Amino acid sequence: MEVKKQLELTLKASRALNLLETDKINLILNDVADAAVAHTGDILDENQKDLARMDPADPKYDRLKLTGDRIAGIAADIRNVASLPSPLGRVLSETVRPNGLKIKKVSVPFGVIGIIYEARPNVTFDVFSLCLKSGNACVLKGGSDAIDSNTAIVKVIHSVLEKHGLDKNILALLPADREATAQILNAHGYVDLIIPRGSQGLIEFVRKNATIPVIETGAGICHTYFDEFGDAVKGRAIVENAKTRRPSVCNALDCLVIHESRLADLPQLCADLPVSNVVVFADEKSYAALNGKYPANLLEKATDESFGTEFLDYKMSVKTVASFDEALDHIAHYSSKHSEAIISENEQRLNLFRKLVDASSVYCNVSTAFTDGAQFGLGAEIGISTQKLHARGPMALEELTSYKWLIDGEGQVRPK
Structure with a gap:
């Protein structure tokens, strides 16, 4: 289908979502979770086609790969979303003016949300569940790496929507080509918000080329600072978990x-x-500390490119600092403002780290692996926002709403 025509259909379908009751939404989501599990074999067959086209050594391979356990986990997340309170219709503020006007600020859907993502077929389920629960239609633009997986997943969801008498166009999957990307990035009047999920390159491309609002998510250059007052036993477990x-x-x-x-x-x-x-890329001092005590074939000397790199692989750099302030400076210089951690038993240091580190999620004696909507009790997530406008950190139901003002009166007019 022509992209513009699909966008028109999705926009039209989005208006009907404003009349959908919460109980109906929850029923649909639970049915989608059941259908995902029931069609696990079909989804995995299509996923295997995508995997066959990718080198297993590619860091994106693990993100692309679906398994029975992963689909069961996805279904559990969908059910969690169904169990959460609706984010819609919340009265954010309320007042009565001296002239008798009753003014409410109420949460509402954005309308149509566009998602551009790479080899992550789980995103298809996550985005749909969060968008439906928050009253939004969604337009998905996945990458060619996951086209068979995404198509199979959308087919399952569409079958549930049609079973419940809903317009399947509340969920649209665009072609995996560049022309579709260009059209969604400039879909004025059809798409209210674009959220890219993927590499730093994808996010920068969307930010530079979109002419509709964008929330940046995904790129994570994450640091863990082992302080002079750190506990080595805690540190060993945290480093291993956060990296591997x-x-x-x-x-x-x-x-x-x-x-x-x-x-x-x-x-x-x-x-x-x-x-x-x-593979550890160590600076001069840390290389000396590891030399002979870490496998030689896995130890390399760091270069300038070793820092400020999101490896997305079994690779890690090590930076030695002479002070807490130098650690803060290094993190501030290279951070993508995603997740940063400190390992320390000094409460003053922990408090300073909390206050001075600029990131969406700041950890004290905890692995950064917990930056995740489900782990935060949000059911699932549509992405991790690394910016400060509107939303920050794991974006779930509340972050997928805007608000409008409702004003009631009894014939008041404003004086001339």
Whole structure:
């Protein structure tokens, strides 16, 4: 279907969502979760076609890959979204003016939300569930890497929508070509908001080329600072988890910053990383501390490019600093404002880190792997916003609403 025609149909379908009751929405979401599990075999068959076209060594391979367990987890997230309170119709403020006007500020849907994403078929389910629960229609522009997976997932969702008598155009999947990207980025009057999910390159492309509002999400250059007062046992577990749990996701650790007084503990902090074949790019001092105590084939000397890089792979840099202030300066210079962590037993340091580090999520003695909508109790997420306008951090139901003013009176007119 022609992209403009599809956008017209989705816009029209979005208006009907304003009349959909919460109980009906929840019923549909639970049915979609059931259908996802029931059609696991079909979805995995199509996912295998996508995987066959990608090199398993590509960092995006893990993001692209679906399994029975992952689909079960996706279904659980959809059910969680269904169980959450509706974000719509909340009275954000209310007042009665001296002239008798009753004024309310009430949460409402954006209308139509466009999502541009790469090899992440789970996003198709996540976006639909959050958009439906928040009363939004959604237009998806996935990458060619996941076209078969996304098509299969949308087919499952459409079948549930039609079963419930809804217009399937509240969920649209555009062609995976550049022309469709150009059209959605300039879809004035059809799309209210664009949210890119993917690499830094994708996000920068969308920001530079979109002429409709954009919320930046996804790029995570994440640091963990091991302070001079850090606990090495905690640090070892946190570093291993943040780096190796799922290295291809945006909350994975990219750079370990360590106070020079604790370099003797660096081999212990990195002791579990060789199991996952993590390549460490170490600066001069940290290289000396690891040399002979970390596998030689996995230890390299850092270059300028080793810092400020989102590896999305089993790779990590190490930066040695002489002071807490130097650690803050390094993080501020290279951070993408996604997730930053400190490991310290000094409460004053922890409080300063909380106040001075500019990121959507700031952790004290915790792995950055927790930056996730489900882990934050939000049910799921549509992305991690790294900007400050409108939304920041995991974006879920509340962040997918705007508001409008409702004014009631009894014939009042404004004096001339």
